[in-house]
Amino acid sequence: MSSTKLKDSNHEGLKHFDWSKVETVLLDLDGTLLDLHFDNFFWREMLPLHYAKLNKTSLESAKETLYAQIESVSGTISYYCLNYWEEKLGLDIVQLKRNFCEKIALRPNVLQFLNYLRKIDKRVILATNAHRESVELKMDVTDIFSKFDRIYSSHDFGFPKENQAFWETLQTVEPFNRHKTLFIDDNESVLKAADRFGIQFLMGILKPDSQKSNITLDGYDQISNFGDLMGETF
Numbered sequence: 001m002s003s004t005k006l007k008d009s010n011h012e013g014l015k016h017f018d019w020s021k022v023e024t025v026l027l028d029l030d031g032t033l034l035d036l037h038f039d040n041f042f043w044r045e046m047l048p049l050h051y052a053k054l055n056k057t058s059l060e061s062a063k064e065t066l067y068a069q070i071e072s073v074s075g076t077i078s079y080y081c082l083n084y085w086e087e088k089l090g091l092d093i094v095q096l097k098r099n100f101c102e103k104i105a106l107r108p109n110v111l112q113f114l115n116y117l118r119k120i121d122k123r124v125i126l127a128t129n130a131h132r133e134s135v136e137l138k139m140d141v142t143d144i145f146s147k148f149d150r151i152y153s154s155h156d157f158g159f160p161k162e163n164q165a166f167w168e169t170l171q172t173v174e175p176f177n178r179h180k181t182l183f184i185d186d187n188e189s190v191l192k193a194a195d196r197f198g199i200q201f202l203m204g205i206l207k208p209d210s211q212k213s214n215i216t217l218d219g220y221d222q223i224s225n226f227g228d229l230m231g232e233t234f
């Protein structure tokens, strides 16, 4: 069965999304529920600054080195692994993140959307590539922990969401019906992996980082505001 991509240029169709066809909602964290600005700011700006200080190098050279290192492991579990970066860079990443945690923020209408899913009785699962320590920090700041039935980090399985092994392992611990599941993520490779696995309903995010332009996720409908997915009765 092929997945349903809700192609709709004006997004009005999302208001009429048929929730009766969905039992389980799988949600990404960074860039989907949370503003990706925190992560982009941290990895692209703050980390190079501290790396430059530690290694007594220019900010420009620190950025060049770090961006290349980050790019070289893109899409692998190391890319998302705080322990990997702490070892590689000799920096206390978790502590550094805590220093900037005031930048962690929910995207528009996320709290209302999570409450709405509870109200219409869906199973709500967080499926993230974020490291457990990062998830904990973000849950502390945003206070949305209680909104999920389960929280899975790909680090529990050893495979990122880009990999079929993630989905196969998730299916063994969380026996969702893939034909009655909606998955929302801001990463095209991840959406494609979920698509290949057979998740029926797939949606992307239009503007994961509030400080950057809209993105294009080829082949997937993109939500600009979670209010678009809530029924008229909300």
Ligand SMILES: [Mg+2]
Binding pocket: 028, 029, 030, 031, 032, 185, 186, 187
């Ligand atoms: Mg994401």
